[in-house]
Amino acid sequence: MTSGTANPEAERAKSGPSVPAVAAGLLAALVGFASSFAVVIAGLQAVGASQAEAASGLMAVAVVKGIIAVFLSLNRRMPISLAWSTPGAALLATSGAVEGGFPAAVGAFAATGLLIIGAGLWRPLGRAVSAIPAPLANAMLAGVLLGLCLAPVKAVGEMPLFALTIIATWAIVARFKRLYAVPVAVLVTVMLLALSTELSGEAIGSIWPRLVPVWPSFSLPAMIGIALPLFIVTMASQNIPGMAVLNANGYRPDPGPLFTWTGIGTMLAAPFGGHAMNLAAITAAICAGPDADPDPKRRYWAAVVAGITYVALGLCAAAATALLAASPPILIQAVAGLALLGAFGTALMAAMAEARDREAAVVTFLVTASGLSLFGISGAFWGLVAGGAIYGLARWRAQA
Template identity: 60%
Template sequence: MMAGEAQKVGLFQPVTAGLLAAIVGFGSSFPIVLQGLAAAGASPAEAASGLIALSIVMGLLAIFLSLRTRMPVSVAWSTPGAALLVATGTPEGGFSGAVGAFLVAAALIVVAGVWKGFGRAVAAIPSSLANAMLAGVLLDLCLAPVRAVGAMPALALPIILVWAIAWRFARLYAVPIAVVVTAAIVLGATPVPPGALDNILPHPVLVLPTLSMDALIGISLPLFLVTMASQNVPGLAVMHANGYRPDVSPIFVSSGLASMVTSLFGGHLVNLAAITAALCAGPEAHPNPNRRYIAAVTNGVGYLLLGLFAGFAAAFIAASPPLLIQAVAGLALLGALTSALSGALAKESERIPAIMTFVTTASGISFFGIGAAFWGLLVGGLMLSLARSGRR
């Protein structure tokens, strides 16, 4: 894209991308967060407080890190960690014991940030594998527009048709226009849920932590490993695939410290985002890579607003058709998917390892509570090592 065209984009495109990322990130996984906290022993008020704390803290952290680094640093809660809590259940000591375990897991992330060897290991991931992993992560969401047409054609087809026409005549604004149309359709098709306005103001609840060996073994270490393997490593790989090489130490230290704050109000962990990171770090956010941090800042502002009105937002988004939100996100990520596949297959000697990374990640498999993105990188790394073995 020419420099003149990049100048014409202004703030509309990155701001729209950031707000879309916040809506997708919140709307696609907040039920898992609430279920995970409830399974760990939280009362409804404590679970809602945890959701509010996570939203506000990760919004503030995204704004701080993006402005500090001038890179699109997207922050999210640990969705795999919430799923782990669902499977683990209530530990000894109840929810206060779980909060103590959250604090210890957050401290381990701080240690990972101080340990320089971890940053060097992440930076050494080959770009072909990073791009293949990103493509595998994006594939399922990029299929959402087609699924939406099959499930609700009357609502989804107008969105896709508007996007396609805008892509033909005003390519820079195709996704923002589709977002506006989607918002109008969702607002028109979603009535305000009964009782939603009663919870419009946040009600944080301070939870005093306790330490128990059961919670430390059953929650702290697994939560740390799952968050690092399924969120932070893929999140960094997404940034690397889009040409950003941030210093991981301050990111991990600040996210660990921020997680300690959320723990005291019932939340578990915040970390780097993966899918929403692609929305903010890819070319659809802005043709100029130096301006994409605006999308991540807006993403943080979106989470702040959702956090302040988390009770109402959760009730409204839960009542809206989730497939429509996923569909417009899938349209926004088609460019990122194309770029990731091109980067993954650029080197002929690394194509098979890259394809193995892609299919493993896209499969969605999970072992030991660790998601497919990690296993995709592991399988691709082993294949690449095998291909290089014996060579000088």
């Protein structure tokens, strides 16, 4: 061996991406984008965004999360993948418009980013989020997702031919490769819509990528009804599981700085309509797993490729939004519902796992799913309040 040469393992780690890493990165980004962009658009439009503002929000969050993922992965030499908050988008879809319209929602998005930064910088806040009883957090998430998960059934009643074609595609592909089921269903949906939907000249003219700035406003109902539940569901359902995926694959970064960066990204995207971003969980497993590269020290390249691909896909957000805007809403909701079935089942099972906490979890689930709105505040917050009260009473009675 020649003296003075560098460590071979270190040299391999710094070398360019391998073919498996490139393939894993492309797959992670395509799956992450195709499986849930319809949920994001539906959520943004539900809280008052126009077509142009929804496209801008989708593009902003995709581009920003891609850039930050590339930076973090190269800086730490770890496969750190970012994603938009899909459960958070589902929360928006069930919340409806708030007092103050979309500017108030944008203010809530910025406040969510600030809370996530606080969770990263101030450990007690991060511990407080982790201290929310898991059954209640999962029950709230399940209640948020229920409405969208019913959409495929409703779509069969309204548009049976199209809906059954999409559902059958999803079911058949899932039997062979579940990871591809939703993206293939999305592809079939786009083909059906392209054949049956006629875009107007105005819609065609709006497909070019364009950021639409929205001046935020701040209202108490939006802070309590959107920012707080969005923060909780993003941390509990995305950031914490995202860290668990990295740890399970042998990577142990300090979670605080990573949470802080997702909060910074959320605040950067918010003025252009982006709702929230976080550490990826499902797609992170693609980039951090052995299929991305046999050498764990080189898997970070998969996350780098995924980040670059997200930036490219983000520039296509306006075209995707224009097609969806000209399409029957129930079909878009149906695809979103298929994408969220796994998350709904997992959340519901986790919520009901402990017999002693089941009653509190059921109350949280029902109040959240009911769509209750008091004082302009959405049902997700009241679900946590009602379930927390039952949970606290049960603990107090047991101690007494």
